[in-house]
Amino acid sequence: MTSPTGRQPTLDEVAKLAGVSRSAASRAINNAAHVSAANRLAVERAVRELGYVPNVTAQALARQKVGAVVLAVSDHNEELFGDPFFGRIIAGVTAALEDTDLDLKLLLCHPERGHDRVRRMLRPPRADGIMVMALRGDDPLQRMVEKSGLPTVYGGLPLHGRPEWFVDVDNRGGGRVAAEHLVSLGRRRIATIAGPADTHVAVARLDGFADALSVAQLDHTLVEHADFTREGGAAAMERLLQREPGLDAVSVASDNMAAGALQTLLQHGRRVPEDVAVVGFDDLPIGHLTQPSLTTIQQPIRSLGYEMARVLLAVVDGEKPSPLLLPTRLVVRESAPAPVSLAVS
Amino acid sequence: MTSPTGRQPTLDEVAKLAGVSRSAASRAINNAAHVSAANRLAVERAVRELGYVPNVTAQALARQKVGAVVLAVSDHNEELFGDPFFGRIIAGVTAALEDTDLDLKLLLCHPERGHDRVRRMLRPPRADGIMVMALRGDDPLQRMVEKSGLPTVYGGLPLHGRPEWFVDVDNRGGGRVAAEHLVSLGRRRIATIAGPADTHVAVARLDGFADALSVAQLDHTLVEHADFTREGGAAAMERLLQREPGLDAVSVASDNMAAGALQTLLQHGRRVPEDVAVVGFDDLPIGHLTQPSLTTIQQPIRSLGYEMARVLLAVVDGEKPSPLLLPTRLVVRESAPAPVSLAVS
DNA sequence: CCAGGGACTGGAAGCGCTCCCGGTTTCTGG
DNA sequence: CCAGAAACCGGGAGCGCTTCCAGTCCCTGG
Numbered sequence: 001m002t003s004p005t006g007r008q009p010t011l012d013e014v015a016k017l018a019g020v021s022r023s024a025a026s027r028a029i030n031n032a033a034h035v036s037a038a039n040r041l042a043v044e045r046a047v048r049e050l051g052y053v054p055n056v057t058a059q060a061l062a063r064q065k066v067g068a069v070v071l072a073v074s075d076h077n078e079e080l081f082g083d084p085f086f087g088r089i090i091a092g093v094t095a096a097l098e099d100t101d102l103d104l105k106l107l108l109c110h111p112e113r114g115h116d117r118v119r120r121m122l123r124p125p126r127a128d129g130i131m132v133m134a135l136r137g138d139d140p141l142q143r144m145v146e147k148s149g150l151p152t153v154y155g156g157l158p159l160h161g162r163p164e165w166f167v168d169v170d171n172r173g174g175g176r177v178a179a180e181h182l183v184s185l186g187r188r189r190i191a192t193i194a195g196p197a198d199t200h201v202a203v204a205r206l207d208g209f210a211d212a213l214s215v216a217q218l219d220h221t222l223v224e225h226a227d228f229t230r231e232g233g234a235a236a237m238e239r240l241l242q243r244e245p246g247l248d249a250v251s252v253a254s255d256n257m258a259a260g261a262l263q264t265l266l267q268h269g270r271r272v273p274e275d276v277a278v279v280g281f282d283d284l285p286i287g288h289l290t291q292p293s294l295t296t297i298q299q300p301i302r303s304l305g306y307e308m309a310r311v312l313l314a315v316v317d318g319e320k321p322s323p324l325l326l327p328t329r330l331v332v333r334e335s336a337p338a339p340v341s342l343a344v345s
Numbered sequence: 346m347t348s349p350t351g352r353q354p355t356l357d358e359v360a361k362l363a364g365v366s367r368s369a370a371s372r373a374i375n376n377a378a379h380v381s382a383a384n385r386l387a388v389e390r391a392v393r394e395l396g397y398v399p400n401v402t403a404q405a406l407a408r409q410k411v412g413a414v415v416l417a418v419s420d421h422n423e424e425l426f427g428d429p430f431f432g433r434i435i436a437g438v439t440a441a442l443e444d445t446d447l448d449l450k451l452l453l454c455h456p457e458r459g460h461d462r463v464r465r466m467l468r469p470p471r472a473d474g475i476m477v478m479a480l481r482g483d484d485p486l487q488r489m490v491e492k493s494g495l496p497t498v499y500g501g502l503p504l505h506g507r508p509e510w511f512v513d514v515d516n517r518g519g520g521r522v523a524a525e526h527l528v529s530l531g532r533r534r535i536a537t538i539a540g541p542a543d544t545h546v547a548v549a550r551l552d553g554f555a556d557a558l559s560v561a562q563l564d565h566t567l568v569e570h571a572d573f574t575r576e577g578g579a580a581a582m583e584r585l586l587q588r589e590p591g592l593d594a595v596s597v598a599s600d601n602m603a604a605g606a607l608q609t610l611l612q613h614g615r616r617v618p619e620d621v622a623v624v625g626f627d628d629l630p631i632g633h634l635t636q637p638s639l640t641t642i643q644q645p646i647r648s649l650g651y652e653m654a655r656v657l658l659a660v661v662d663g664e665k666p667s668p669l670l671l672p673t674r675l676v677v678r679e680s681a682p683a684p685v686s687l688a689v690s
Numbered sequence: 691c692c693a694g695g696g697a698c699t700g701g702a703a704g705c706g707c708t709c710c711c712g713g714t715t716t717c718t719g720g
Numbered sequence: 721c722c723a724g725a726a727a728c729c730g731g732g733a734g735c736g737c738t739t740c741c742a743g744t745c746c747c748t749g750g
Contacts, residue, residue, distance in 0.1 A: 008469065010736060021700040026738060034698055057411065057470050058736035060402045061705045068450070075436065087431045091420065094453040098462065103471070105413070106449045108439040117443065124353065125402050126448070230630070259634060285575070289604055289634055355706060366730040371708060379728050403706035406735045 009050040018046035029054065060125065068103040069312055070127040072118070074134050074141050075108045083256070083284060085301055089133065089155070092305025100313065102128070109141050122148035129316045131155055131308045137198030151315040155308045157200040165315055167307045167324040171201050174297040174328035175208025178251045178279045181295070181330055183216045184339045185277055187249035191222035193236045193261060195253045205253045205281060222247065226257050233257025237264035248276055249336070255280040255287050255296055262290050262335070277336040292334030299328050354395040363391035374399065405470070413448040414657060415472040417463075419479050419486050420453045428601070428629060430646055434478065434500070437650025445658065447473070454486050467493035474661045476500055476653045482543030496660040500653045502545040510660055512652045512669040516546050519642040519673035520553025523596045523624045526640070526675055528561045529684045530622055532594035536567035538581040538606060540598045550598045550626060567592060571602050578602025582609035593621055594681070600625040600632050600641055607635050607680070622681040637679035644673050 015025035020039050028035045028043035035043075046052070060066050071093060073086070090104075097104055105127060109118050122130065122144055129151040135142050135158040142161075145152050154166035182190050192209045195202025206223065213220035224239045226232030233252060237260065240247060252258035258280030262272060270276045272292055280287060280296035287294035307324050314321040332338050360370035365384050373380045373388035380388075391397070405411050416438060418431070435449075442449055450472060454463050467475065467489055474496040480487050480503040487503050499511035527535050537554045540547025551568065558565035569584045571577030578597060582605065585592060597603035603625030607617060615621045617637055625632060625641035632639035652669050659666040677683050 011738095012736080022737085023700055023702095023739075024698085027699095030738085036698065039698090053465065053468050055470060055736050057402060057405045058705090059738080061400075061406050061707090062736080062738040064705070064738095066402065068448075071451075083429065083432075086435075087428075090431075090451060091453060094451070101462075101465070103413075103466065104451045106416075106435060106439070106451050108436060117446075120398060120446070121448065123398050125400060230633075286631065286634065288575075289631065291636060356708095357706080367707085368709075368730055368732095369728085372729095375708085377709095381728065384728085400706050403735090404708075406737090407706080407708040409708095409735070 008055065009052045010055070011052070014043065014046045014050055014052045017050065018042040064125065066125050066128045067101065068105050068127050069097070069129045069131065069309070069316070070105040070107050070121060071131045072107040072109060072133065072141060072145070074132075074136060074139050075110050083282070088301040089305035089308075092302040092307075093131070093309045094305075095302075096306045096309030096313070102313075111136065111139055111141070115140060115144070119144055122150060124148075124150065129153070129312045131312055132158075135159070135199075136196070151312060153308050153312040153315065155304055157204075159198055159200045159203070165311055165321065165323060167304060167311055167326065169201075169299045169304060170325045170328055171204035172208040172211070173325075174281060174299065175205035175251070175253070176212045177208070177328065177330050178205075178281065178297050179209045179212030180216075181279060181332075181336060182249040182251060182277055183212060183218070185249065185273075185336060186339070187277055188218060189222070189244060189247045190218060190220075190249040190251065191224070191240045191244065191247045192220075193233055193240070193250060193252040193257050194223055194225050195228050195257075197225050202253055209251055228254045228257060230256045230260035233260030234264045235260075237261035241265075241268055250276060250278055252278060252280050255282040255284040255294060258294055258296070258335075259286055259290050262292075262294075266291075272335050273337060279336045283331055287331075287333065290335070295333045295336035296331050297328045298331045300326050353400065354397045355400070356397070359388065359391045359395055359397050362395060363387040409470065411470050411473045412446065413450050413472050414442070414474045414476065414654070414661070415450040415452050415466065416476045417452040417454060417478065417486060417490070419477075419481060419484050420455050428627075433646040434650035434653075437647040437652075438476070438654045439650075440647075441651045441654030441658065447658075456481065456484055456486070460485060460489070464489055467495060469493075469495065474498070474657045476657055477503075478653075480504070480544075481541070496657060498653050498657040498660065500649060502549075504543055504545045504548070510656055510666065510668060512649060512656055512671065514546075514644045514649060515670045515673055516549035517553040517556070518670075519626060519644065520550035520596070520598070521557045522553070522673065522675050523550075523626065523642050524554045524557035525561075526624060526677075526681060527594040527596060527622055528557060528563070530594065530618075530681060531684070532622055533563060534567070534589060534592045535563060535565075535594040535596065536569070536585045536589065536592045537565075538578055538585070538595060538597040538602050539568055539570050540573050540602075542570050547598055554596055573599045573602060575601045575605035575608075578605030579609045580605075582606035586610075586613055586615075594623070595621060596624050596626075598626050600627040600629040600639060603639055603641070603680075604631055604635050607637075607639075611636075617680050618682060624681045628676055632676075632678065635680070640678045640681035641676050642673045643676050645671050 011022055011025055015022045024035055024039055025043050028040045056067050107121055131153050132145055133155040137159050142158050154163045157166055157168050194206040210220045222244055224236040226236040252261050258278055265272055265276055272278055280294045283296045283298035287296050303326055311321045356367055356370055360367045369380055369384055370388050373385045401412050452466055476498050477490055478500040482504050490497050499508045502511055502513050539551040555565045567589055569581040571581040597606050610617055610621055617623055625639045628641045628643035632641050648671055656666045
């Protein structure tokens with residue numbers, strides 16, 4: 001277990017101890033062909049005896065591969081970080097990387113600052129591939145990533161363009177289901193608080209909303225945008241009430257905004273869900289805390305991270321995986337209960 | 346801007362173009378001494394012309410340094426990730442690394458699984474230093490980190506032992522201030538919901554609680570432990586009420602648990618703060634949402650990340666920085682308002 | 691019994707950079 | 721004007737690994 005020198009044992013030492021050439025030792029360790037069973041065994045023994053672990057840096061240099069992938073997150077307002085999103089994404093990514101011997105590097109990019117750092121990071125050989133998340137309208141990060149030529153997987157589509165590889169949540173479907181639920185409750189004057197207009201996720205959820213209301217032949221122009229924060233949601237709700245005091249339902253594009261909207265509604269004396277039904281999006285823990293608790297669209301955050309990494313691994317290995325759209329699920333709680341019509345009958 | 350070959354330009358090409366030796370070019374680029382102004386200029390021009398960026402892998406191999414530090418988080422129950430903690434820590438760490446050209450690697454360690462991966466990661470030359478967070482009782486991670494011999498900074502003290510380098514929040518002070526606030530409100534039957542007994546943060550906050558009550562000559566044995574979750578907090582509150590129906594205040598070691606405790610209190614017909622005053626810990630967004638809003642102890646999460654990285658950088662550079670204890674701050678909201686006695690007087 | 695093919699083997703040439711070191715040039719002060 | 725120091729320069733030996741390739745050896749089928 002102790003290397004002769006104070007440092008880590010090297011391949012040479014392993015080879016010497018095993019009585020073979022360095023080449024043979026290398027082949028044995030990477031279990032390639034052209035190694036006799038005897039030698040392979042000898043090498044394995046030597047490895048164990050010395051506690052040898054390949055020097056990844058040297059491997060990287062020789063193989064012209066890095067042994068790491070980066071997760072790049074565009075960090076506007078730490079918005080993503082106010083939520084538990086981030087941690088779950090990372091948990092998923094980590095799980096997918098578990099048995100690959102690839103390291104995960106993290107790259108937080110402020111849209112305005114630190115571009116040099118980002119550019120450096122993206123230039124090979126700093127990583128073998130990259131996952132990008134949470135892009136805004138025309139985030140400089142997108143251009144930089146494209147220029148880098150690195151295998152790239154998008155977590156959530158960018159506003160413009162359709163990258164070759166991505167994993168996204170079915171935001172449009174989720175938006176539709178949310179609105180459909182409100183329609184099924186018999187609501188007729190349905191509004192929505194959408195996310196920032198320069199994000200694909202907001203646009204998609206809004207499209208889904210419009211889909212559902214069109215099918216139901218309802219007006220779907222009662223839209224206000226906000227920035228995914230609680231305060232933003234509260235303000236947007238204020239504007240909606242001003243535009244249409246008689247609205248009887250609102251589909252909100254995030255739980256945080258929904259929490260804000262709830263507060264505004266209560267302040268204005270509306271009862272939820274009696275007067276106004278509310279459905280959120282995300283299924284954050286916060287949804288249990290609001291009064292009333294929040295009906296919402298659950299999205300598989302952890303899976304998003306997991307699948308992103310899986311797709312990236314495939315791409316890095318030269319495969320052509322197909323893009324993925326992960327399903328959402330309606331979670332019914334108090335703010336927009338199940339339709340009674342279906343209850344017994 | 347285009348390298349002659351399809352690949353990235355190398356130092357040799359730069360040197361050739363600048364008409365100097367590779368050594369000189371290297372010195373110029375790392376702006377070391379012993380380069381004439383003229384040559385330095387020529388090299389700089391060549392670098393710009395070729396768009397040269399040093400190959401970090403090769404540098405790493407030659408310098409016997411990696412160019413990356415790791416942030417290791419012990420991942421029990423994704424507890425840390427339910428909160429916005431994680432993102433803020435990372436934002437802080439990233440800020441501190443901003444102009445160092447060091448990459449940040451992330452290591453999520455399940456206490457039971459994935460040890461091999463962790464061990465590999467910790468063995469040089471996979472990183473130049475490591476930051477460890479959120480250790481439990483005797484987390485295997487701690488032993489592994491210690492064995493690795495890598496420069497290590499602890500974010501939050503471990504339960505056992507006192508590492509040479511760490512950054513922590515003044516949890517004991519925070520616990521004390523919380524309790525003092527309740528005392529100053531005239532409360533006499535003060536309970537506490539502490540965190541898991543096998544974490545240093547829980548123990549420290551509890552010690553602070555005991556400090557304050559001892560000084561005030563009040564009983565400080567009304568203690569229940571929970572796991573930092575809302576559900577856990579609710580259950581613990583239940584137990585406390587059973588033990589002491591007449592309690593008039595409770596200091597809770599996290600906002601999440603406090604949110605749960607509030608629910609339990611309301612369910613049992615207690616008015617907050619009239620019957621029972623409540624103070625939390627953390628200052629998470631959730632504290633604005635509860636009914637009533639939550640008085641709490643704010644802790645500088647982002648700074649914790651920032652300082653951790655700063656200390657690590659210093660250690661890696663061979664310095665001997667002193668450990669840091671970051672201050673907390675009482676944030677007074679509705680669940681435990683400011684003492685009236687001091688209001689006008 | 692022998693040619694030919696396959697499975698092995700180890701030497702050596704990298705991967706792209708750092709850094710030591712002996713040698714040359716230039717500058718300074720006496 | 722000269723010795724000695726200081727500044728500068730480039731050759732070359734690594735860092736630890738992979739991988740090409742020319743060479744051995746053994747085994748088969750004709």
